[in-house]
Amino acid sequence: MSFDWNLAKTLLAVAEEGSLSAAARALGQTQPTVSRQIAALEHSLDVTLFERTGRSVTLTRAGLELLDHVRSMASGANMLSLAASGKSQSIEGKVLITASELMSAYVLPPILSELCRKAPLLKIDVVADNGVRDLMRREADIAIRHTPSDQPNLIARSVREQIMRFYASPTYLENNGEPREDDFSGHQIVSYIEADRMLGYLVPAGLNLTKANFRLSSSSQVAALQMACAGLGMIILPDQIAMSISGLVPVLNTLKAFSVPTWLVAHRELRTSRRIRLVFDHLADNLS
Numbered sequence: 067m068s069f070d071w072n073l074a075k076t077l078l079a080v081a082e083e084g085s086l087s088a089a090a091r092a093l094g095q096t097q098p099t100v101s102r103q104i105a106a107l108e109h110s111l112d113v114t115l116f117e118r119t120g121r122s123v124t125l126t127r128a129g130l131e132l133l134d135h136v137r138s139m140a141s142g143a144n145m146l147s148l149a150a151s152g153k154s155q156s157i158e159g160k161v162l163i164t165a166s167e168l169m170s171a172y173v174l175p176p177i178l179s180e181l182c183r184k185a186p187l188l189k190i191d192v193v194a195d196n197g198v199r200d201l202m203r204r205e206a207d208i209a210i211r212h213t214p215s216d217q218p219n220l221i222a223r224s225v226r227e228q229i230m231r232f233y234a235s236p237t238y239l240e241n242n243g244e245p246r247e248d249d250f251s252g253h254q255i256v257s258y259i260e261a262d263r264m265l266g267y268l269v270p271a272g273l274n275l276t277k278a279n280f281r282l283s284s285s286s287q288v289a290a291l292q293m294a295c296a297g298l299g300m301i302i303l304p305d306q307i308a309m310s311i312s313g314l315v316p317v318l319n320t321l322k323a324f325s326v327p328t329w330l331v332a333h334r335e336l337r338t339s340r341r342i343r344l345v346f347d348h349l350a351d352n353l354s
Contacts, residue, residue: 070106070107070110071139072103073103073104073106073107073110074107074136074139075093076089076093076100076103076104076107077104077107077115077129077132077133077136078133078136078137079092079093079100080100080104080116080123081125081129081133084122084123085121085122085123086100086101086104086123087121104116111132113126113128113129113132114126114128114129115128115129115132116129157185157187157188157340157341157344158187158188158341159187159188159189159341160188160189160190160191161188161189161190161191161207161208161341161342161345162191162193162205162206162207162208163190163191163192163193163206163207163208163209163210163345163349164192164193164195164205164206164208164209164210165192165193165194165195165209165210166194166195166196166210166287167194167195167196167286167287167288168287168288168291168303168304168307169210170192170193170194171194171288172306172307172310172311173306173307173353174192177348177349177352177353178190178192180348180352181345181348184344184348185341185344188341188344188345190345193206196258196285196286196287207332207333207342207345208330208331208332208342208345208346208349209330209331209332210328210329210330210331210349210353211328211329211331212326212327212328212329213327213329214329214331219333219334220331220332220333220334221331221332221333221334222329222330222331223329223330223346223350224327224328224329225328225329225330225349225350225353225354226327226328226353226354227325227326227327227328228304228305228306228325228326228327228328229304229305229306229323229324229325230302230303230304230305230323230324230325230326231302231303231305231308231316231318231319231321231323231324232245232255232300232301232302232316232317232318232321233294233300233301233302233303233308233314233315233316233317234294234299234300234301234314234315234317235294235295235296235297235313235314235315236313236315237296237297238294238297238298238299238300239315239317241297242254244317245300245317245318246318247272247273247274247318247320247321248274249274250273250274250275250279253279253299253300254279254280254281254282254298254299254300255275255279255280255299255300255301255302256282256283256284256290256291256293256294256298256299256300256301257280257282257283257284257290257301258283258284258285258286258287258289258290259283260283261277261280261283262277264280265277265280267324271322271324273321281299282298282299291303291311294314295311295313295314300317301314302324304326305323328353330346330349330350330353332346
């Protein structure tokens with residue numbers, strides 16, 4: 067049977083995106099094109115792959131059985147691309163680094179400045195993203211994360227332990243007073259992750275906190291930091307970053323500081339690329 071891989075990619079996109087229109091956006095195509103490709107694949111396989119319910123689609127049992135094989139094909143195609151790109155032994159070219167907003171804004175600039183002097187032909191693209199990019203799908207070449215990856219084709223190197231503690235602006239302390247470990251009533255913490263997750267970290271540490279202490283939050287770490295600088299609440303920051311920001315002082319100094327690991331993660335095949343290896347090792351040396 068002559069199998070069209072492009073149709074399989076369309077099947078995977080529709081299954082992962084949940085609708086024909088979303089898959090079309092992901093593939094850079096029109097919805098009618100995606101619909102025709104799914105119909106062509108169903109015709110060539112003589113099976114029904116999706117049940118249409120309004121604007122969304124649901125995989126049939128036959129579609130679910132085929133999806134695992136299509137995902138294996140996608141993984142193989144990605145591996146082929148990675149292996150091919152890893153043959154480049156030039157220090158020219160683009161390297162995509164993904165890191166959190168705070169890491170990207172306050173830690174990486176001096177490190178990258180030195181790297182640009184070391185390798186002037188490299189093009190560095192920093193994706194400031196608080197989520198986790200998929201290295202297997204080439205969404206980034208190198209990721210700076212707080213956890214290692216359990217994917218077998220990724221390698222990770224532990225580079226540092228970030229020391230984090232509470233900080234606040236003098237304006238906040240003037241208006242609200244010094245917080246105490248056993249009494250956070252009347253105090254606010256500006257969070258850049260969900261309140262439930264923050265409570266899951268802090269309450270086991272012995273802090274008497276509730277959701278009432280987390281009235282202000284932002285999905286943007288930089289926005290949360292600016293709210294804390296404006297006196298809207300305390301914030302938990304790495305010492306390295308907080309020390310570079312005027313107007314913030316440590317509070318709750320008797321509380322044991324939090325320790326958060328930092329990992330560098332890259333695809334194993336990409337480590338054979340000279341440009342990726344150069345950037346990876348430079349980051350490891352300077353983040354340690």
